[in-house]
Amino acid sequence: MLRFDDINEGDALPELRKTPTLQNLVKYSAGSGDFNPLHHDYNFPQAKQIGSIIVHGRFKYASLGELVSNWVGHGGRILEISCQYKGMDLPNKEFVCRGVVKKKSIEGGRKVVEVDVWTENAEGKKTTPGSAVVVFP
């Protein structure tokens, strides 16, 4: 189990790689309730205009959550997680979720770790930059 004392600023989180297929996106639509055809229908006008269906921004957001959860385990807790959707990702293309510890502190007796997180596409572009705050007991 990850402990607060074992964390250092600059530590990299174990990366999480995803290559979402159309089926993965359909599963995410069902799980999240977001049935925007832009994520499953290649004939949807917006998809035709873009040239493809695209990965849900929130699928990438949730993947960043998974990245942090996998790292923290169940000793700590994610207090905040945020991201901005800066670039589109396409199905069947790999993106990598990464993170790095930005700050470690004790605030009012609470052990707090701030991490920068992002998804990165094959060209190395950060399509979904964000951050998270984790608290440890």
Place this chain on the structure above:
Amino acid sequence: MAEQFELTDDMRAQIGKKSPPWDYEVTTTSVRMFARGVGYTDPVYFDVEAARKAGYRSLPAPPTYLGTPVFIPGRCSDTFSGPGEGLPRVDHGLKGILDGGTETEVFETICAGDNLVAVQELIDLKVGSSASIGKMLIMTADTSYTDKATGKLVARQRAQVIYY
């Protein structure tokens, strides 16, 4: 692509308006469906026994789970599943929609079995533009999630949606 788009006084008048409360029931099935959709493999999101062993009351909702509402036909959006009633109305006429950003704060661990009540508030409207999509309307809304049983605010989510 919209060449021109401007905020009207009617649109601005919606800022600060709140939706009526809506039930967000967190269930074992809804947590499992979400976790499966994302691709989680940690058993705590699927197996109640594993969740209890890890110290949770039941399956914990991942922090990005919020936003998955109780769908009721005719009263919710068929596409996005969210409640459509009484939301601040911004008649912008733009057809394209993209997510801009999401920020979630979770004050208490949310687990299957929790009954939450969500209220959405329109926080901000902004006009932007980009080379690829032209003029856009950036709408920011906050949703607060309160536990029905305790009355405590358990989470807050800020979402930016881009219309173009």
